[in-house]
Each structure stands twice: as structure tokens, then as C-alpha cells.
Amino acid sequence: xxxxxxxxxxxxxxxxxxxxxxxxxxxxxxxxxxxxxxxxxxxxxxxxxxxxxxxxxxxxxxxxxxxxxxxxxxxxxxxxxxxxxxxxxxxxxxxxxxxxxxxxxxxxxxxxxxxxxxxxxxxxxxxxxxxxxxxxxxxxxxxxxxxxxxxxxxxxxxxxxxxxxxxxxxxxxxxxxxxxxxxxxxxxxxxxxxxxxxxxxxxxxxxxxxxxxxxxxxxxxxxx
Ligand code: SAH
Numbered sequence: 001x002x003x004x005x006x007x008x009x010x011x012x013x014x015x016x017x018x019x020x021x022x023x024x025x026x027x028x029x030x031x032x033x034x035x036x037x038x039x040x041x042x043x044x045x046x047x048x049x050x051x052x053x054x055x056x057x058x059x060x061x062x063x064x065x066x067x068x069x070x071x072x073x074x075x076x077x078x079x080x081x082x083x084x085x086x087x088x089x090x091x092x093x094x095x096x097x098x099x100x101x102x103x104x105x106x107x108x109x110x111x112x113x114x115x116x117x118x119x120x121x122x123x124x125x126x127x128x129x130x131x132x133x134x135x136x137x138x139x140x141x142x143x144x145x146x147x148x149x150x151x152x153x154x155x156x157x158x159x160x161x162x163x164x165x166x167x168x169x170x171x172x173x174x175x176x177x178x179x180x181x182x183x184x185x186x187x188x189x190x191x192x193x194x195x196x197x198x199x200x201x202x203x204x205x206x207x208x209x210x211x212x213x214x215x216x217x218x219x220x221x222x223x224x
Contacts, residue, residue, distance in 0.1 A: 017046060017048055017059075017060070020048075020059075020060035021042070021043050021046075021047070021060060022043060023060065024042070024047075024060045024061075024062065024076055025039050025042055025043045027062055028042065028062070028076060028077055028080050031062075031077055033077070033080045033081065033084065035080070035083075035084040035087070037087065037091075037112060038080050038083045038084050038087070038108075038112070039080070040111075041083070041108050041111035041112050042076065042079070042080055042108060044111055045104065045107045045108050045111060046136070047059045047060060047073075047076070047104055048060070049132060049135075049136060050067075050073055050102040050103055050104040050107070050132060051065050051067065051073060051102065052067075052068075060076075062075060062076050062077050063075055064078075067101055067102045067125065068124070068125070069122050069124060069125060070217070071101050071122070071125065071217055072101070072217055073101055073102040073104050074101075074104070074105060074164060074216070078214060079104065079105050079108055081196075081212070082105075082162060082164075082185050082196065083105075083108055083109065083112070083162075085183070085185045085196065085198050085211070086109075086160045086162050086183055086185045087112065087113075087160075088183055091112060091113055092113055092158070092159030092160035092182065092183070093113065093114050093115065093159050094113075094114070094115045094117070094155075094158050094159055094160075094179075095109055095113050095115070095116050095117070095158060095159065095160040095161070095162065096116075096117045096118070096119070096148075096151060096152060096155075096156070096158040096160070096161045096162070096174075096177070097109060097116065097117070097118040097119070097161075097162045097163075097164060098118075098119055098148030098149070098151075098161070098162070098163045098164065098165065098174070098186075098219070099118075099119070099120065099148060099163065099164035099165040099217075099219070100118040100119065100120035100125065100126060100129045100143055101120065101125060101129070101164065102125070102128075102129060102132075103118070103128075103129030103130075103132050103133050103141075103143075105118075105162070105164055106118040106129070106133065106138075106141050106143075107133060107136065107138055107141070109141075109162070110133075110138045110140050110141045113140075113160070114140060115140050115142070116140060116141045116142070117141075117142045117143075117144065117152055117155055117158070118141060118142070118143050118144070119143075119144045119145075119146055119147075119148035119151075119152065120143065120144075120145055120148070121145070121146065121147055121148065121220060123145055126143060126144075126145040129143060130143050142155075147220075147221070147222065148163075148219075149167075149171040149173070149174070149219060149220075149221040149222070150171070150173045151171070151173045151174050151176075151177040152177070153173065153177060156177035156179075157177050157178060157179035157182065158177055158178060158179060158182060159179050159181070159182045159183075160182060160183055160184075160185075161174055161177065161178060161182070161183075161184040161185070161186075162184075162185050162186070163184070163185070163186035163187065163219065164187075164216065165187075165216055165217055165218060165219035165220070166186075166187035166188065166189065166191070166194045166214075166215070166216035166217070166218060166219055167186075167187075167188065167218070167219035167221065168188070168189065168190065169188060170184065170186050170188055170197065170199070171219075171221065174186075175199065175201075175206065178199070178201045179201065180201055180202070180203060181200070181201065181202070182200070182201050183198055183199065183200050183201075184197075184198070184199045184200075184201075185197070185198050186199075187214050187215075187216040191215070191218065192215060193213075194213065194214050194215060194216060195210050195211060195212065195213055195214065196210075196211040196212050196214055197209065197210055197211065198211060
């Protein structure tokens, strides 16, 4: 291919992925996602850049996909829904994500909130996500490779905390790092009977809501 042909080929792929993203957003709307802020953000984030090339053709299907190390990039519908639950009416300023994985959810958050911290325990996933987010120009995401179940006490409290791995319970340090008025959204329960919970802090009291049934990869607490 000549240089010009190569460029028009790349442009063609870019347009094809834009069309695919628009179709995905339409599908999310049909499935009941009504938060325009979230839909716009998801129309902007190039999900195909967060999966292996071999998987790129499926990047705009509404399914979870493997990202190696027995982990997955979450289903777009679940990303949209959890992001909506986290945002509420007033957009949070500082958000912590536990479970960076591919970095896709962090990118969606970065389109919506001023500052995103995200923690991943698997070094290879952390490295890959960091490289991708850098390449894509996300400057408001701070990644850390560590056990996210203890949160990031030195950077808290957070107005929003989003956990993208499922545990039997929500680690106490995360609840402690929630700012007043802040919301924490997390899948909780045994592997095949998890539900999304949303906790809202109001001063010293916590308001718990049990929401949709979901299935997430496990939240690993401590060294393993
Ligand atoms: N949000 C991700 C998908 C998350 S999959 C995305 O958009 O692609 C869940 C991730 O949580 C996995 O990468 C897993 O390694 C990570 N994880 C599990 N337990 C963790 C812990 N205690 N601290 C940090 N990350 C954890």
C-alpha cells in the first residue's frame, strides 16, 4: 500500500469504528440507558483500543471480552449503568476506580469527571492500561499498581468510588474514603449471585441500595 492508500485505509477504519460506536450507543439506549452524559462519553471512547487486535472486531458488541490474566473488559451496558449510578445529579470531582483492567471504564470516567484514580493489582494489566491511556491522551487519569481493597488513603476522600470486581463484601477502607455526599458503586455477593450496591454517605450515616444482578470477576483482597 502507498502512503496515501495507507492513510485513507486508516481513515476508513476510523469512520467504521465511529459508526460502530454510534450503533452501540443506540443499542444501549434501547436497553434503557437514558443518561445522555454517559451515552455521549461512550460514543467518544474507542473501546477497540482497549482490547487485543484479534478481538477488535467484537469491541462494539454489547458483551464482556477477555483481556488476559483471566480478567475481562466489562460489558458496555454494565459500564454505562454503573457510571450513571456513580454520577447522580451532580458530577463528582474526584473518583476512585478499583480494578483498572483494560482501562476502558477509567477512560469513560475521564470523559465525565475532572480527576480519576484507578488501581489495578496485576502488573501486566496496569502497564498495558497505562500505555493505552497515555497514547489516547487521557491526562486526568492516575493509575496505581496495588491492592485496591485498601483504597488510596493518601488521595482520598473521594466523591465517587467505583469497584469493578466482585467481593462478598465491600472493603471497609473504601467506605471510609468516601466523602460526605459521595457515592460508592460496587458488585457484591457470591460469584454467581452478585448485585450492584450503591452506598451514599450522609455525614456519619450510610444509605445502602441493592440494585441489579450482575456477574463480575472476583475482587482479590490481600496478596495472592
Ligand atoms: N474496569 C475494567 C474491568 C475490570 S475486570 C475495564 O474497564 O476493563 C476487574 C479487574 O479488577 C481485573 O483487572 C482484576 O485484576 C482487578 N482486581 C481484582 N482485585 C483487585 C484488587 N484488590 N485491587 C485492584 N484490582 C483488582
